[in-house]
Amino acid sequence: MTLPSSTLRAADEIAYLDHAAASDVGRQYKHDLLAALDVRPGNVVLDVGCGPGTDLPALAGAVGDTGTVIGVDHDPAMLGQARQRTAAHPRVEVRAGDAHALPLDDAGVDRARADRVLQHLANPAQALAELRRVVRPGGLVALAEPDWDTLVIDDPDVATSRAYTRYITTSVVRNAAIGRQLARLLGGAGFEIESVDAAVVLFRDYRTADTILRMPSVAQRAWQAGALDEEAGRAWLARLTDGPFLAAFTFFTAIGRVPATDG
Template sequence: MTSSAFETAKPDPVTYLDRLATSDLGRSYKRRMLDELDLRAGHRVLDLGCGPGTDLEALAAAVTPAGAVIGVDHDQNMVDAARARMTGRDVVDVRHADIHDLPMPDHSADRARTDRVLQHVADPLAALGEICRVLRPGGRLVMGEPDWETLAVDHPDSDLTRAYTRHVAEQVVRNAAIGRQLPRLATESGFTVPTVIPVTPVFRDVQAADKILGLERTSRRAVEADYFTDDAVEAWLSHLRQGPFFAAVTFYIVVAEA
């Protein structure tokens, strides 16, 4: 059984990233991250895991033509999309590279950002060490990451909720607890961490939550991974679609200084 309350087909990655960026949640936390970067005219800033270039325009505007924006992504399709979007913006350079091995000299950037990237990388500690290497002394890194182990979804059967959230934390996201780990990992990588900002979006509309969480798609994967039975997933989704609905997850903005 499916319901029009849920998406059953996974959106392509560019569509998903653009949709999140233009949501109220996306606009709010991205603005806060931009404020914390404290960009100035002439700064050289890195957008690591830039995706299709969603945030490159805002960074370019902040550093002005006197500065430079370097977008980096490991996915060639994302690099191609970002380059197409930034055509004519001479201040922006988009590169195909690995965050664990950045093709940049030591101490060559003033600022860097990662936005929901470190939850997916193979070695967050190594990636942070590489970012510290390329930032100049006194440079700033601003990171935004969810802590998926804080994901809460209200349901009368708490066992079903735990099955869903355990599947997300254990199977769906590589580094599910990265949000809470960032201050420690950044410190171990040579940064100081002056600021940690928790942001906890609350979803009261099931369709809005589904656009971020993929509730039915993720639940079906949980059945395949033996976290749910077929009957259990139907009971889970049936209540979610009927409401009232509540979900929340904590997202951390972490400021680190080299």
């Protein structure tokens, strides 16, 4: 559910992803998503956009000694870290690949997941078509995405809070409203919709929120781009840091199933 930043070095980005995954919010939704995916011993499970391999060991534990976990990512630094972290898991394979053209055969996967990946892709519908191609009839796909268009941050200067959210949705995240689109995308790709859930991610502490929202760095980029008044932005940040804090956005998860009668 984290905001991307093209300015972070690879090591910083990996540390950032790890920190977000270890947060209370991260641990809870990842636990729930794995439960909904219903991974069983012997399954072949695909993690699209596996990043530094944060979730691969848990998936490996679920498939057991007879299953296989395949992590796919396009970033060399992430792939290197994922391979290092899963070196002790012989049932895990880490492959370089593109979510738009997955390096897998047709109908060779029992379960697949894409966790906060679609928000960054050039063509989410193509990525869903690829998941539909590689998942076997009866198999499940789990998706998890924030909806950044729902981000609200409380402050007396409502206009600056709105401008901050608008900058995120127009200039920071490629597909900022992807969360609300998950069911439609799954249906359009030919999946049966098993479930769609939404949860409000609520922050009452500035420091915790900033691990996800990166408010100072994003605000600075916004005023440098002319999307936020710098004086108002600096005052806004000072109030958020020193005063009572509240921010929230909506986080969506969806489960799709390939029809059992598929081809």
